[in-house]
Amino acid sequence: MGRKIITVFLTIAVLFIVLMFPKGLRQAEEFKKLNNLLTALNASSVSVNDLSEIKWRYWELYVEPRLEDDITEGIDRIIKNRIDKIIELSVRGKKYPPMDMYIVTHIDPESYQCKVEGGYADDSMHLPEFPETYDPISYNESDLFLVNLDNNFRFVVEPHIYSGHSLEILRAKNWNNDRFNLPSKLSHTVLFSIIEEKNATRRKYKVCWVLNYDKQASNFFSSPIEAMLLI
Numbered sequence: 001m002g003r004k005i006i007t008v009f010l011t012i013a014v015l016f017i018v019l020m021f022p023k024g025l026r027q028a029e030e031f032k033k034l035n036n037l038l039t040a041l042n043a044s045s046v047s048v049n050d051l052s053e054i055k056w057r058y059w060e061l062y063v064e065p066r067l068e069d070d071i072t073e074g075i076d077r078i079i080k081n082r083i084d085k086i087i088e089l090s091v092r093g094k095k096y097p098p099m100d101m102y103i104v105t106h107i108d109p110e111s112y113q114c115k116v117e118g119g120y121a122d123d124s125m126h127l128p129e130f131p132e133t134y135d136p137i138s139y140n141e142s143d144l145f146l147v148n149l150d151n152n153f154r155f156v157v158e159p160h161i162y163s164g165h166s167l168e169i170l171r172a173k174n175w176n177n178d179r180f181n182l183p184s185k186l187s188h189t190v191l192f193s194i195i196e197e198k199n200a201t202r203r204k205y206k207v208c209w210v211l212n213y214d215k216q217a218s219n220f221f222s223s224p225i226e227a228m229l230l231i
Contacts, residue, residue, distance in 0.1 A: 048082050049200035051075055052103055056117065079103065086153055087195060089209055090146040091139055098207035099134050100127055105203060107194065111167040112157055114194070114206050124208045125162040128188035136212035141184040149178065149195065156204050157194035161186065161211075185213045 046054075055075040084097035102122040104114035114122045127134050139145075147159060159180055161170040172180035172191070182191070192208045 047197065047200065048079055048086070048205070049197055049203055051079050051082070052117070052203055055079075059118075083205055083207060086150040086205075087193070087207055088148045089137070089191075090148065091137065091143050095148075096137055096209060099210055100124065100208045102206040102208075103203055104194070104206050107156070107204065111169065112160060112192070112194065112206075113167060114204070117203065122206060124192055124206060125165055125167060125190055127190050127208055128165060128210050131188075134210040136188055136210045138212055138214040139182055140214050141181060143181065145172070145180050145182065147178045147180075147193070152199070153195045153197055155193060156196050157192075159191055159193045162190040162192065164189075182211065186211055188212055 052075075055072050059072055080098075080101050083101050087098060089096045089098075102114060102124065103117045104122060105117050106115040108114070113125075116122055128136070145159075149155070158175055159172040161172065161182070162168070163170050163186070170183060173183060174181050189211050190208050191211050192206060194204050194206045196204045
């Protein structure tokens with residue numbers, strides 16, 4: 001079964017539930033049916049782009065002007081789970097999936113601020129304002145970062161930094177294919193990149209991490225005497 005046929009089938013399945021149970025979606029039994037459907041979607045071979053297509057076809061037909069909807073939010077969660085496996089940041093032996101992700105269609109060539117599919121501007125530079133949601137990744141200037149990207153995807157924008165909760169852009173240091181360093185003394189700063197599926201370039205995915213310079217780690221061996229005492 002080809003990708004287009006799978007997409008059409010799943011679209012019909014989603015819309016069938018909506019049309020058959022327009023009121024029941026607010027009830028526990030229909031939430032269970034919806035959850036089972038979304039779980040099946042996540043286990044299928046449907047691409048991230050096709051999941052987005054299902055979401056927006058449904059949105060255009062049945063959701064507007066509502067701002068939130070259980071089906072679109074559920075598919076968003078599935079897409080985020082997929083992206084978590086598609087791109088990953090590694091440092092100090094730990095791996096970090098994106099802390100946040102935006103599905104975008106238009107990219108400002110200077111600030112890399114994007115328009116989210118649906119028309120809104122992304123707010124990625126404001127992520128550090130929500131510390132209860134985004135626990136920063138600690139680093140120092142000697143740390144080597146590694147980005148693991150699925151072979152079916154490519155970079156549209158390689159790793160960059162939003163400086164000081166603004167659209168000011170800093171480049172990652174010493175970028176070499178998938179490895180880089182960061183400048184020192186960045187406090188609650190957003191590291192971001194923009195990727196796309198090689199065979200479906202209509203949509204891009206802006207992925208973000210929040211970083212915090214670790215002064216203690218950087219000053220750990222602040223003098224030769226301290227280093228000798230710890231040997």
